[in-house]
Amino acid sequence: MVLKVALEVAVVVTKTARYGLTLILLLFSIMSNAAVLPAERADALFHSYSGGGIDINGPAILVRKSIGDSVSVSAKHYVDTISSASIDVEVILGASTYEEERVENAFSADYLNEKTLMSFSYTNSEENDFSADTFSFGISQDMFGGLTTLSMGYAHGDNVVGKTGDPSFSETSQTDNFNLSLAQIITKNLIISTAFDVTTDAGFLNNPYRKVRYVDPNDSTQFNLEDEIYPETRTSSALAIRARYFLPYRAALHAEFRIFQDSWGIEANNFEIGYTHPFADDWIAETHFRAYAQTKADFYNDLFPFQQAQNFLGRDKELSTFSDTTIGFGISYEFAKGEGGSIDKASVNFKFDHIEFNYEDFRDARQTSFAAGTEPFYQFNANVMQLFLSIWF
Amino acid sequence: MLYKFTSSLLLLLSLTACSVQPWVKPYERANLADPIMSFSQDPLSQGYMHHVYQAREGARGAEGGSGGGCGCN
Numbered sequence: 001m002v003l004k005v006a007l008e009v010a011v012v013v014t015k016t017a018r019y020g021l022t023l024i025l026l027l028f029s030i031m032s033n034a035a036v037l038p039a040e041r042a043d044a045l046f047h048s049y050s051g052g053g054i055d056i057n058g059p060a061i062l063v064r065k066s067i068g069d070s071v072s073v074s075a076k077h078y079v080d081t082i083s084s085a086s087i088d089v090e091v092i093l094g095a096s097t098y099e100e101e102r103v104e105n106a107f108s109a110d111y112l113n114e115k116t117l118m119s120f121s122y123t124n125s126e127e128n129d130f131s132a133d134t135f136s137f138g139i140s141q142d143m144f145g146g147l148t149t150l151s152m153g154y155a156h157g158d159n160v161v162g163k164t165g166d167p168s169f170s171e172t173s174q175t176d177n178f179n180l181s182l183a184q185i186i187t188k189n190l191i192i193s194t195a196f197d198v199t200t201d202a203g204f205l206n207n208p209y210r211k212v213r214y215v216d217p218n219d220s221t222q223f224n225l226e227d228e229i230y231p232e233t234r235t236s237s238a239l240a241i242r243a244r245y246f247l248p249y250r251a252a253l254h255a256e257f258r259i260f261q262d263s264w265g266i267e268a269n270n271f272e273i274g275y276t277h278p279f280a281d282d283w284i285a286e287t288h289f290r291a292y293a294q295t296k297a298d299f300y301n302d303l304f305p306f307q308q309a310q311n312f313l314g315r316d317k318e319l320s321t322f323s324d325t326t327i328g329f330g331i332s333y334e335f336a337k338g339e340g341g342s343i344d345k346a347s348v349n350f351k352f353d354h355i356e357f358n359y360e361d362f363r364d365a366r367q368t369s370f371a372a373g374t375e376p377f378y379q380f381n382a383n384v385m386q387l388f389l390s391i392w393f
Numbered sequence: 394m395l396y397k398f399t400s401s402l403l404l405l406l407s408l409t410a411c412s413v414q415p416w417v418k419p420y421e422r423a424n425l426a427d428p429i430m431s432f433s434q435d436p437l438s439q440g441y442m443h444h445v446y447q448a449r450e451g452a453r454g455a456e457g458g459s460g461g462g463c464g465c466n
Contacts, residue, residue, distance in 0.1 A: 043437040049445060062437040145415030188421040193432055197454030238454035246424040260452035268452035276429045294451045318451050384445055386438055
């Protein structure tokens with residue numbers, strides 16, 4: 001009897017696997033035309049972020065090289081040198097500035113097998129109190145005469161969270177990400193891309209330093225601080241649509257819209273519009289405007305009514321209701337074009353973005369002349385600069 | 394039943410795929426091939442800006458590029 005059941009299960013599993021394999025093979029047999037390997041290039045970038053009492057800068061390098069006709073590999077090295085006297089540091093740690101460094105190294109390999117482009121990558125990110133390892137796999141293919149490109153991918157990340165000054169503190173979390181995207185040529189001047197993304201987190205998702213504040217009539221500031229408590233799971237989904245349109249005099253318009261929601265109650269959307277304009281043969285100018293808005297997480301509160309007021313407690317300003325707007329521009333100068341030798345083209349680029357953040361339920365708790373809960377809402381501006389050299393070979 | 398139906402549908406599609414005529418012919422794609430029309434012109438720069446936003450906004454995902462790490466303290 002047991003054997004018979006086991007056999008029936010085995011038959012069902014075999015049939016399912018066979019049908020599954022058939023479906024996959026048929027799906028890819030529909031897709032026609034070969035994809036192409038990414039271009040061989042090297043980029044060296046210096047980045048700088050300054051805003052809200054935080055300065056972050058550092059170098060980044062990305063090199064991509066093909067091996068034969070079917071393999072492309074890349075390596076990336078990225079550094080954030082952080083000096084922070086942010087509002088969070090001032091309110092929680094008492095106006096001290098902390099310094100830290102984040103180093104990220106990533107390696108990827110792309111394999112082109114007839115009509116299929118497969119990508120594998122590994123990324124390691126290290127801070128003195130945070131370590132992340134991420135593996136990803138993706139597959140991409142052109143279909144229907146090259147008018148359509150379908151891509152899908154999966155990534156898994158393992159994180160270890162530490163706490164400076166507390167060597168015994170060690171927590172972990174895991175992240176899984178599934179993504180699907182479709183790029184579609186609409187006309188000879190218009191291309192549209194859609195992307196759908198689901199991400200799940202499990203484990204310790206707090207920032208170990210952040211605190212929430214609650215009303216404490218006995219304290220001189222009328223509030224006191226206690227540790228944040230986040231849920232141990234989070235699932236989010238995002239859907240984006242992007243378009244680029246070629247203008248008759250060789251320029252491009254681009255637009256983007258994204259919606260987002262997660263199991264913590266955050267709903268967000270953002271849009272961007274931009275314009276790219278080449279001029280004088282070797283120059284390309286670009287400008288863009290971006291606007292973002294989100295609602296708060298269910299367990300967020302700027303000032304809880306009393307200690308341990310609810311199961312989950314959060315006061316991260318990233319979980320509050322806020323909006324931000326970005327206005328930016330970039331300029332590129334191309335040189336060494338078509339001169340033969342080992343370099344196809346090179347460019348030097350400068351990009352500048354100015355971002356304004358406006359919080360709607362996160363108050364500036366540093367302003368002690370106000371009663372707790374009546375301080376002005378926090379707002380800050382940030383300037384982001386990038387200077388980089390790109391070489392195609 | 395669902396598998397058989399789907400398999401049949403995909404088989405039919407695979408047989409007819411060869412006859413799908415691209416309405417924008419390869420020789421009409423010069424504008425689309427211009428680097429200014431690329432969704433990912435500068436991957437390193439793009440990845441950096443995604444990271445700038447990811448660290449300061451609640452939303453994440455569907456950026457059309459890759460990020461990595463946290464760095465959001």
